[in-house]
Amino acid sequence: MILQIIKYGDKILHKKCQKIKQNILFEGLFENMWNTLLEYMFNTLLKYGGVGLAAPQIGISLRLFLINSFDSRKTICLNPKIFKQFGVSKEYCEGCLSLPKMFYRIKRKEIIFIEYFDSKWIRHNLQIKGFLARVILHEHDHINGKLLKLRLRKLD
Template identity: 40%
Template sequence: MKLPIVAYGDPVLKKVCAPIEQDYPELKQLISNMFETMYNAHGVGLAAPQIGLPIRLFVIDTGGDEDEDGVKRVYINAEILEENGEPWAFNEGCLSIPDIREDVMRKPNIRIRYYDENWELHEKEVTGMLARVIQHEYDHIQGKLFTETLSLLRKRMLQSKLDAISKGNVRGVDYKMKFPNKKR
């Protein structure tokens, strides 16, 4: 089932999310719905807060072959243990913040511990674009948006666009969204 994606301005996007247990209600269905929602919105990652749930869960599918950063994976109760390397800029966007893309600096290497959908514990070192996607989604479960990494000046320049998004004034979005400040 395709779920509405929560837009910028909703308080759930600012919450540090809570860990979940193995008996979380209908977890397999939730994961399936998250992948379907992400694919429908043409994203490569989706975190639970983006569908209104303040839990430590995100999914990614970077497409392609795993040897070339192509990965489809579920991350439950993820924890980034280490980030290192020289930060590099890449133009990022977010399904919760349509119409805005900005260069974001991130370190190229991470070490992450997480459970998969079968509750198997993993600890992996990840590099490059896959590390960037994971860091972006991990930020969501930490209550942080990519716009918070921008300079104060750039944030001020974007504020009217961000306010418009929270009110539902977006263009070119072909997926369901929930806007926190939309007038009924």
């Protein structure tokens, strides 16, 4: 199933999302529903050609995003925290599924330290650099109620 992408103008895109509680996710029937949601999110991401999708972009105010790593893997990040950003700030064009066909120049640090839980509730602490760090920062902005359009001007 393909989910509807929430577009710019919807209030959910401007709200900080709620933390996910582990004990709620892994009880009985809800676990199956959770896995189905993650599958639908990934299908939606692939359908629209994105590299990342955050829960508020499908109308769910939870601290969750997933990344398409282009090597047939999907990375699911529950309750992610970015502890540190460092390195050179580089400016690149970014797009967003909630702002279709629009691109913005944005500066981001090239290296991050992130902690998150995967879909099996295993904790990961990683240093990530380059393009993947940029994608994670973009999706992390979404779960904190920050939208690309409000941060920068449109490209000419």
